[in-house]
Amino acid sequence: MTITGMSATRRTLLGGLAGAAFAASARAQTRERVSLVLNWTPTADHAAYYYAKAQGWYEAAGIDLTIETGRGSGASAQRVAAGGAQLGIADMATAMLARSRGAKVTAVMVVYANSPQGFYWLKSSGITGPRDFPGRSIGNPPGDASRVMWPAFARKVGIDPATVRFVNISPQAKIQALRSRAIDITSDFYNEHDLKLREFGEDLGFVAWRDIDLNPYGNSVIVNDDVLAAKPQMVESFVRVSQRAFAACVADITPGLRALMAAVSGLDEANQRDQWKRILELMRDPTTTSVALGAFKPERVAADYELLRTYFEDVRPMEASQAFTNRFLDTAIRMPTA
Numbered sequence: 508m509t510i511t512g513m514s515a516t517r518r519t520l521l522g523g524l525a526g527a528a529f530a531a532s533a534r535a536q537t538r539e540r541v542s543l544v545l546n547w548t549p550t551a552d553h554a555a556y557y558y559a560k561a562q563g564w565y566e567a568a569g570i571d572l573t574i575e576t577g578r579g580s581g582a583s584a585q586r587v588a589a590g591g592a593q594l595g596i597a598d599m600a601t602a603m604l605a606r607s608r609g610a611k612v613t614a615v616m617v618v619y620a621n622s623p624q625g626f627y628w629l630k631s632s633g634i635t636g637p638r639d640f641p642g643r644s645i646g647n648p649p650g651d652a653s654r655v656m657w658p659a660f661a662r663k664v665g666i667d668p669a670t671v672r673f674v675n676i677s678p679q680a681k682i683q684a685l686r687s688r689a690i691d692i693t694s695d696f697y698n699e700h701d702l703k704l705r706e707f708g709e710d711l712g713f714v715a716w717r718d719i720d721l722n723p724y725g726n727s728v729i730v731n732d733d734v735l736a737a738k739p740q741m742v743e744s745f746v747r748v749s750q751r752a753f754a755a756c757v758a759d760i761t762p763g764l765r766a767l768m769a770a771v772s773g774l775d776e777a778n779q780r781d782q783w784k785r786i787l788e789l790m791r792d793p794t795t796t797s798v799a800l801g802a803f804k805p806e807r808v809a810a811d812y813e814l815l816r817t818y819f820e821d822v823r824p825m826e827a828s829q830a831f832t833n834r835f836l837d838t839a840i841r842m843p844t845a
Contacts, residue, residue, distance in 0.1 A: 538571040539741050542592040545577040546652075546726055547678055549771045551782040552618065552698060553596075554763035559752035561766040568744040574770075579650020581605070584729065588612050593734045594745060598652035599724035600659075600811050603830050607815065607823045611732035614831040616746050616801035618753075619725025620792035623696040624653050624660075624716040627703055631710050632691055637719075641670035646690030649675055653694035656723075659818035663721050682706055697789060701781035723811040724803065725789060727831075739835075746835040750800050754840050757787065757800075795842040802838075803831045 545553055556574055559565055565572040577583045580598035587595040588610035595612075602612055626645070628634040634643065637660075647654055654673060661668035676684050681693045682703065695703070703711055716722065728749065730742055756763040760783045768774050794804040805828060812827035
């Protein structure tokens with residue numbers, strides 16, 4: 508049958524379908540392709556991004572998001588600075604250190620308002636605390652933020668940074684390496700605390716960086732400076748969708764974990780739920796509860812920069828206020844106080 512022989516109703520229907528298909532195609536063509544490189548392999552602290560992606564929130568905001576597994580905050584900052592990914596997740600102090608050395612990255616949202624960094628050991632090894640670290644081995648990946656920031660920790664507790672030996676191990680091998688005594692100490696995020704408690708019980712030794720008054724901002728969303736200048740609307744859309752997704756996960760993590768585990772294999776749900784409880788502690792501070800979820804406090808960023816200047820060599824002069832911005836955040840979205 509020719510078009511002219513069709514009923515008016517059918518012509519209208521086909522025309523409408525064609526128009527809808529064209530509109531959908533146009534929207535797909537106008538969506539910005541964006542890569543987000545994570546700091547490590549995906550776990551509960553990344554659930555919000557997977558949840559927003561599964562819900563189609565990034566897509567509705569004009570973003571075609573690809574989430575890439577990372578190899579450490581240092582590697583993530585380098586990849587974003589080089590333009591290999593538009594956005595990334597990196598430890599804020601690590602990102603600032605990279606920026607001071609010329610990396611074109613700016614933080615646009617903080618995830619961990621409190622440092623997640625900590626060191627773990629077995630009490631039966633004879634270690635009673637950081638003063639016993641000299642002469643021992645610390646196992647972690649080369650790009651681990653705690654290895655980058657080790658000089659600050661060592662000098663804070665009064666030991667020579669050069670008196671420990673670092674051993675390269677993958678994140679997944681930390682517990683086994685500690686159990687087998689292949690290493691004496693490992694670094695890890697507070698997220699995984701419960702897993703180690705179950706594994707080692709009363710034999711587990713632990714020190715959190717924030718407990719020794721070393722509490723730099725932790726994981727943050729960073730963006731390439733050229734992208735930030737050229738596409739501020741895309742950056743704002745990403746930040747606000749991510750805020751919304753984190754707020755949804757704070758209210759109920761179950762849908763977020765479902766989205767995460769549908770996209771990532773090998774995760775244990777009970778462990779991820781335990782992680783999320785610890786993550787909530789790390790996300791909450793007076794700024795994220797009163798200004799916005801994801802907001803930096805300028806004075807703290809300045810203090811973190813001074814910490815870098817105190818404990819690191821080759822920290823070049825820069826304005827700490829230029830290392831971050833809160834301007835893309837939705838101030839109506841805040842962390843609950845409890």
